[in-house]
Amino acid sequence: MSQTEVGATAAPATVRTPLLELKNLEVTYNQVVLAVRGVSMEVQEGTVCALLGANGAGKTTILRAISSVLTSQDGEVTDGTICLDGDPITDLAADKIVRRGICHVPEGRQVFRDLTVEENLRAAAFTLTDRRKVESRLEMVQEYFPKLTTLWKGKAGYLSGGEQQMLALGRGLMLDPRLLILDEPSLGLAPVMVDEITRIVTEVSRQERVTVLLVEQNAQIALDLSDYCYVLENGRIVLDGRSSEIAENQDIKEFYLGASEGSSTNYAAIKHYRRRKRWMS
Amino acid sequence: MSFFLQLTISGLAIGSVYALIALGFVVVYKATRVLNFAQGDMMMIGAFVTFTLSSTHGWPFFVALGVTLVASFFLGFVIERLVLRPMLGQPVFSIIIVTIGLAWLMRGIAGMAFGHSEQRITFPFSGESVRLPGVDVTLSAENIATLTMTMLTFLAFFVFFQRTRWGIAMRATASNQDVAQMMGINVNRISALAWGLAGVVGTLAGVILGMLGFLFIHVGDTALRAFPAAVLGGLDATGGAVVGGAILGVAETLFGGYLGGAYRELMAWILLIVVLLVRPFGLFGSKDIERV
Ligand SMILES: Nc1ncnc2c1ncn2[C@@H]1O[C@H](COP(=O)(O)OP(=O)(O)OP(=O)(O)O)[C@@H](O)[C@H]1O
Ligand SMILES: [Mg+2]
Numbered sequence: 001m002s003q004t005e006v007g008a009t010a011a012p013a014t015v016r017t018p019l020l021e022l023k024n025l026e027v028t029y030n031q032v033v034l035a036v037r038g039v040s041m042e043v044q045e046g047t048v049c050a051l052l053g054a055n056g057a058g059k060t061t062i063l064r065a066i067s068s069v070l071t072s073q074d075g076e077v078t079d080g081t082i083c084l085d086g087d088p089i090t091d092l093a094a095d096k097i098v099r100r101g102i103c104h105v106p107e108g109r110q111v112f113r114d115l116t117v118e119e120n121l122r123a124a125a126f127t128l129t130d131r132r133k134v135e136s137r138l139e140m141v142q143e144y145f146p147k148l149t150t151l152w153k154g155k156a157g158y159l160s161g162g163e164q165q166m167l168a169l170g171r172g173l174m175l176d177p178r179l180l181i182l183d184e185p186s187l188g189l190a191p192v193m194v195d196e197i198t199r200i201v202t203e204v205s206r207q208e209r210v211t212v213l214l215v216e217q218n219a220q221i222a223l224d225l226s227d228y229c230y231v232l233e234n235g236r237i238v239l240d241g242r243s244s245e246i247a248e249n250q251d252i253k254e255f256y257l258g259a260s261e262g263s264s265t266n267y268a269a270i271k272h273y274r275r276r277k278r279w280m281s
Numbered sequence: 282m283s284f285f286l287q288l289t290i291s292g293l294a295i296g297s298v299y300a301l302i303a304l305g306f307v308v309v310y311k312a313t314r315v316l317n318f319a320q321g322d323m324m325m326i327g328a329f330v331t332f333t334l335s336s337t338h339g340w341p342f343f344v345a346l347g348v349t350l351v352a353s354f355f356l357g358f359v360i361e362r363l364v365l366r367p368m369l370g371q372p373v374f375s376i377i378i379v380t381i382g383l384a385w386l387m388r389g390i391a392g393m394a395f396g397h398s399e400q401r402i403t404f405p406f407s408g409e410s411v412r413l414p415g416v417d418v419t420l421s422a423e424n425i426a427t428l429t430m431t432m433l434t435f436l437a438f439f440v441f442f443q444r445t446r447w448g449i450a451m452r453a454t455a456s457n458q459d460v461a462q463m464m465g466i467n468v469n470r471i472s473a474l475a476w477g478l479a480g481v482v483g484t485l486a487g488v489i490l491g492m493l494g495f496l497f498i499h500v501g502d503t504a505l506r507a508f509p510a511a512v513l514g515g516l517d518a519t520g521g522a523v524v525g526g527a528i529l530g531v532a533e534t535l536f537g538g539y540l541g542g543a544y545r546e547l548m549a550w551i552l553l554i555v556v557l558l559v560r561p562f563g564l565f566g567s568k569d570i571e572r573v
Contacts, residue, residue: 069462071370098465106463112456115449123453126446127465171464 017086018042019211020066020102020179026079027061027070027235035061037235038080043179043228048205048212050226050243052219058235059215060107063181066213067104068094084179099127101178105171107187107215109164113157117148117167120156124171134174141170144200162193169197173204180204181213186221194218198225223247283417288538289531294424294493296530297431301486302507303514303522304438305479310516311455312475314373318380319360320483321504322387327353327484328491328500329395332402342405346488350481357480361473369469384501391498402491423492434485435523438478442519447474455517506546509553515566524564528552 020043027036036058043049053059064070065077068089082090084100092100112120121141125134142149145166151159156167165185172180185201186194198221205212216222223229223243231239231252239246246252302320309317327349334345364383368376406422413420441448454461454471462468486507490500510529514521529549537545556564 067463069459072459072462074370093467094462095465095467098463104463106460110457110460112453112460114456115452119449119452122446123449123461123466124464126450126453129446175465 016044019045019085020213021083021086022062022066022080023083024080025062025065025077025082027058027065027075028078029061029073029075035075035235036065039232039235039237040080041230041237041240043211043213045178045211046209047227048201048214048225050214050216050222050229051232052216052222052229053232054217057232059232060183061235062232063104063183063213063215066097066181067102068092068097069104095127098175101175102181103172103175103177103179104181105168105183105185107183109161109168109187111156111159111164111167111171113155115156116153117151117156117159118153120167121171121174124174128175133176137174137176141173144173144204145170162189162196165189165193165197166200169200169204173208176208177210179211179213181215183215184217185214186216186218194221201225219252284538285535286416286418288534290418290420290424292531292534293527294427294489294530295534296510296527297427298486298489298503298526299507299510299529300431300523300526301434301482301489302504303511303526304435304519305482305486305504306508306511307514307516307519307522308438308475308482309472309479310511311519312451313365313472315365315376315380316516317476317479318377318504319384319387320479321501321507322384322391323353323357323360323480324483324487324490324504325498325501326356326387326391326487327480328402328487328496329391329400329498331484331488332400332491332496333395336400336403342403346484349484349488353480353484354477355480357476357478357483358473360480361476365472365476366469388498388501395498397498399494400491400496401494402488402496404492407492423489426492427489430485430489431523434482435519438519447471451475506549509549512553512563513556515563518563518565521563521565 022039022041025036025039026034028034039062041051051059051062061075064073064075066082070076077090081088084102089097089100112123115123118138121138122134125137128134128137147163148166148170151163156164159167169182169185172182182201185197189197201212201214202225204210214222214225223246226243229240229243229246230237231246239249239252302324305320305323306317309315309320330352331345331349334340334348335342340348360383364379365376368379404423404426406426409422411420411425412418442452450461450466451471451474453464454466454468458468461471487496487500490496490503495503507526507529510525511522512525513529514523514525529552532552533545533548536548
């Protein structure tokens, strides 16, 4: 795959190969449910890229495809490719993907409930065989999340929602990933906690030079945090651009930012948005 | 009093066997959520191999045991790779049926390879015994060996699960297989490892039974009697296996000793039913709190 791309996409005109690239990705569940319908995306190294979309848009499905954990859900990539540094990684097993430096922090704060905080972090460092590195990463995580230190030997299942989210993020950092994938880190957290998480994600992406792919339903958070943003609807990208520009986009303001202030899913507003979009195009 | 203590000691010895078998059930169940009905027959094969090496070929007992332990680890490993791995993603029910098939397959092969007569594994210090001062109780060499081996095994498993990279990974997989995968844990290797370990504890249990004089191709059925021990302790609790095994072994022997043999076997099942009525997930098992 060495031929140069004809500049047909609207993505920023860089010659650099993106760190992560999805080309026309299609994912099917149970051989019939088409959840992702031809998605193309690029995540440039050193940036924070957001993927925005309502419930059921297919965000988690895209992330699962990237980290190769679709099989347990009876899903499979039925078309398209996923490339890391230009190398196709679509068919690699999940552990190989992790070894390539992609770390996926799943939605819903799925910590290992029966394990202690420390053991959760150690389990996340499974692919690291260098003991000294494991210890130094443990220390680093404790610096980012001092709260976790006080809960070190406690069972993760008993942590509060915010603490579990910190632990989930901490686990994501254990492997010193090149690409950190965050699936709705703000979900179900109080505003103070959301601010805290937001601050840490920004800090991590700057200080550790980690590229971040952030999935959110909360447009405010997504646009604040990211450099570039894709909007997903019904398994298709309907809009993409620099986050600063998208934040100015009238539709987004009205239907995503507006909706995110009240109840998190304003179904009517979203339906209205879709109708208007159809009417406009 | 001394009759009671003597019974308790032999109860603990038989309880050790139950505990080890239960541990085999627990390890596989934890890592893969499969009830391994071939556990008993893996145990039987291990015992026969040790017997053949030590009694027929004259190898020193501990050498024979060591070699068999390594071999049974690989047997478990191979079984997982050849039989269980291809079943991945099938309903748990079918997988359990496959383990039953596997059990009978191993029994058939063992019948052809080792014959149908009853055997006994001779323990090197057999015949010697220790009298406990004060109380009128004798500990046979077999009893001492049994209790020591069981305690060492559980200690090793405890350290493995708490301290080692693979042990923690195995518990993480038991807790949430999906996320374990996202963390780079190769869950196929974990389940192969679990089967290997189940083979090892199976062999230990089988060899102990063999030393006590129970070695024949249907000895695997004992595993079904140990099954209540695993359920009693909690199918996903390693520590539960040892407690469940001990309780079951002692209760069985005491009931048998005081009320007669007929009550012996009944006891296991009465205990099982009572515990399940009170605590459906066993004494130490965890309620499934995982989100769907
Ligand atoms: N295991 C599955 N089997 C069948 N269909 C599925 C499965 N998982 C997800 N889907 C479907 O695929 C679509 C996309 O789901 P996905 O979880 O990716 O959405 P999402 O954008 O992450 O939503 P949310 O914001 O609610 O997390 C939905 O219509 C969903 O019903
Ligand atoms: Mg989702």
